[in-house]
Amino acid sequence: MPNTLVPLPAPEPGRMPHVCLVAGDAPAAVKIAPIVAAMRRSARVRPLVIACGDQTEEVVEALSAFGILPSLVVESTLDGQTTQGAAWLLNTLDRVYADLAPDAVFVQGDNAIAFSAAMAAFWRRIPVVHLDAGVRSHDLTAPFPQEGHRRLIAQISSLHLAATADAAANLACEAHGGPKVVTVGSTAVDAGFGAIERHHEHADDRVRALEEAVLHGGSRMVLVCLDSTRWSQDDLAAVLHGVADLVLATPDLEVVLPAAYDSELRLVADDVLGRLVRVTIIDPVDHTDQVCLLSIAAAVVTDSNVLAEQAPSFGVPVLVLVGGVGAWAEPERPGYPWTASPERGLVARIAEKLVLSQVERLAVPPAHNPFGDGFAAVRCEQAVEWLLGLRSRPREFAPEL
Template sequence: MARAHPRLKVLSIFGTRPEAIKMAPLVKALAAEPGIDSHICITGQHQTMLQQVLDMFELKADYTLDVMTPGQTLNTLTAALYAAIDPVLEQVQPDKVLVHGDTTSALVAAMSAFHRRIPVAHIEAGLRTGDIHQPWPEEMNRRNIDLISDHLFTPTEASRRNVLGERLQGKSFVTGNTVIDALQMTAERIDRNRQLRVALDRQFNFLVPGRKVLLVTGHRRENFGEGFLDICKALRTLARRDDVQIVYPVHLNPNVLGPVTEHLGDLPNVHLIKPLDYLSFVRLMQLAHVILTDSGGVQEEAPSLGKPVLVMRDVTERPEAVTAGTVRLVGTDPDTIVRGVCELFDDDALWRRISQAANPYGDGKACSRIVDALMGRPVDEFVVEPPARRPAPTEAQRPAAPLRSVSRLH
């Protein structure tokens, strides 16, 4: 009788909510592959929000680390992560370690595996701004991870050109971004289930039908201080419009929560709400007309939902969306932000042109491509297809009638 081929033991390590969202569909795909023995280690930077993502995708961590302490610096976090991750590697003895993106946990996990000569696979490899200080420290993190990775899973052809230009030793594959897999799974779940939509919309019962929604997210370190004051100034100006309602799920970091609450908390059409779980946030993106953000992930997700994005950063490691026309950079200058938002609210032809542009970040098949590559099978790499005309909004994409209660931060 032929001997069974040994299963590939894969350990996925991640710790923040954005990492969890992008890794969840991949971890599910790994678990479903007969040739893979999949394990999950979460480092726990965003413990509560991270658990919400795991629960939503019906995942359970095999190892949960407790590394966060009040007032922690990046150096003390790094030291704690090294001390916590190494025993997990010793116990699991994985054939490959998978990390995502550019967080401190991803960097330390990759370096810990490298020190043990365990091959590293980097999901979302090859992103670059060309400035190691923007975003900080993420740009340096991802460059270092790419340098030591054996598998470089780049979301786009441009990101693959980055790693090829740096002559890195890892083998590269253009897979699309796993966040599009997660988004499509979540949006389809919402669209299929009217009862779920009604339940989700109860959180947004302050929305007034007929008024366009400006969804705002902001949390980047480089915008702390003067940057957030300028963002608040722009939002106060935009709030004077009687056809706009602004919804801002506010990050709980005091550097964000403090200025945002102080400068925007008294405006009736600015809704400062608590951070949302992923299912609720996807629903809110569906209901938005324009999204104003400094997030990386939102730049990738929103085009799949037909939502124009204005990015409150001076540079982006995701230039493909700028080239495709789905994203515009506005920085944190108040006048530039106001002008960019007003153009999209007032020019329907411009809004339609941007909303119908092709999403350069994926087609929902990134996870299957990554699994194929890990198993040594041929990979049908991701290629951006020409955009199809986007259909009119469905019932699932329209705001529900308003109810009475409102959940605000203030």
């Protein structure tokens, strides 16, 4: 398939190419951080990390857990999913690229920041590298506008880094194929393994005591991680009532729920779960502490794709909350999450099923993670080097069955 941007001519001798990596929220920062570390180790390209948008504080905090400081912070008070916010982002990032003159721009996912960063680079004829390419719902209205962003970024990308073979197949259906699509695995898995290596102990005494009880077999634990900005108050209440039903039905079960003090989630959690002894509501934890809680959980209830991709490495089943009414689905393959709409009965029934399956899971080693093997960041770094004419194309990720 003709593509004049892949690969690019090799840079001039003695000149190290610059690559801008744009992070617009904490999950993007978590997925980009291992790639920055891989680029620094290789020392063949120079990574320039840009924290961008209206969540820069969260981005900087997430990066700091990996020992990374952004090269530049582009802070906005506007919502990037409005026309005014998108216009501001495009104009500002255009000036940033003019000043930095990067050889490539690296974006992750499908939010408005990724879309604006990709468009600004494309208009300056800077190659766009898209991490987590090929994710599709095949419905432009759900999620909105993310599904549209995914497809539009794909049209202008020079290099598509797909986490799974399914994602690569989605791209092929849209005529994005050939060497410019590389299946690399999820860098969230890399980040999860790194978090386990860095972790010492939790700051909260209650969490440390609970961790000890779980590790010694005295209790089981469910981790509940939700982004309150994604859900209505009624949806949050329905989910947490389902969690309460689960706790009341399972005598040895504890729940840990991180929630910011002034968030809608904390208000609803205090109301629905505050009187239950075996529920621990804590302040938000960094990525390192979150992964360590994940690693000892009997199950996870979340809306985070990052946690869903990390969990199979520890043999932990996940219930991912999705939109719709009365919708739920069992995983198609081992390691994939269950999904359900935020409804009390569905959450309680599926979470109980996952918790009760722990005895069976403990009897066998964890299955191979279909989302990654811990080397996705290296493949991403090598793929970018290939794009820039510095090496041969890397081998692709193929999960063990």
